[in-house]
Amino acid sequence: MPVRFRIEDPTLAAPLRQIEHLIRRAGGRLWLVGGCVRDLMLERQPRDLDLEVSGIPPGQLHAMLTEHFSVQFVGRAFGVFKLNGLPIDVSLPMRRPLNDATIPGLLHLADPEMEIDEALSRRDFTINAMAWDPDTLDFHDPFHGRDDLKTGTLRHVSERFSEDPLRVLRGMQLAARYNLTGAPETVALCRSLTQDRLPSERIWEEWKKFLLRGVILSKGLQWLNDCDWLRLYPELAALRGCPQDPVWHPEGDVWIHTLHCLDWFAGERTGQAEDDLTVGLGILCHDFGKPATTKEEFGHITSRGHEAGGEAPTRAFLARLTNQTGLADEVVALVLCHLRPYALYDGQASDSAVRRLARHVGRIDRLVRVARADHAGRPPKPFDGFPAGEWLLEKARGLDVEAQAPAPIVMGRHLLTMGISPGPEMGTYLEDCYEAQLDGLFTTLDGGLAYIRQQLPLSS
Incomplete structure (x- = not known):
């Protein structure tokens, strides 16, 4: 079925035309597959391109690409040629996942004669199992991914989904980005999988996409919950059912509160990836200390000391995602201080107190974003604009410590x-x-x- 799409970004369109010409001249065929086709179907411009080539042996394809581009062969399970400096991946149909991410391994397992529909059957979700030929305009959707996009359904393509358990985390970030709900049979399959043997680098990439590109982050965490993958993240699992005082938190337990906070954060991202990632993690982890500190006192639910109590579970959670200790330190500082903006505002604190907070947390502007999301994530309690945050930012700007700790004057x-x-x-x-x-x-x-x-x- 012919379908016409237009890729507007010249940094994608120009190399695509060049690669298409090379492949066609060599007697092969080029398909756009995966997320770029999904985004084009949604009338969104893709940020990157996934290309699949048929009809050309791996060695010849490698030689052709390296003649015109700087190429790196990567991929532990599914080998791809990455074009250095360009957001473009080129792959060949594979009979089964690679155990050896090398060119000889690819030569052994690639099947350049595989039909496109069979190749699509090896992909993760139906919404990613569509293909488009930019030359002939042929569009293939053998697993009805377009219909699942319309209904907001996240459905696996086949039982081969289990070959790469990372796909469960990919489902998390896709659910958050496209407001999707898992099909019951897909959720059931995900419940049987685990991330135990996945490299932390691959896990981290999915969590980053979740926090930096998710639109409704609560959908992603609900997907993890439905798939019983919170068992792999006990710090998140402990939030479920942890009560809060309804006077301050009419929205419900700590889990529900965290979901609301993350959705608020998604609507206020700045586009600065490093800042957004640190703040997003701070919001995700800000109440990790509550399960261990929550108790009922004199008819009220309290969680005194939950800020300090959150340090250990935050470090344990982040250690499963990444070995970046500097990032963990920054996130922990936000967790430890997330109540400070309101406390300083309530006491109309001195300049000295603001400077000391900047020394502790490093970035007051990031801290205010965490505290603001915490303050906003309490529906149906009306959001008042968080005047404490505005007050603190104004004080910090006047002292030149909004985005940095005070530098020592005497050395x-x-x-x-x-x-x-x-x-x-x-x-x-x-x-x-x-x-x-x-x-x-x-x-x-x-x-x-x-x-x-x-x-x-x-x-x-």
């Missing part, structure tokens, strides 16, 4: 000129000086040096 090199040698004594002076700076006792280098002179013994 070790300054103390050397005053006759203080490197060592514990210098460290003590520097720490004392920085504390005085945070308290606002001086704001210039001259003021800092004068402060140090006051602390030195008279003999100095």
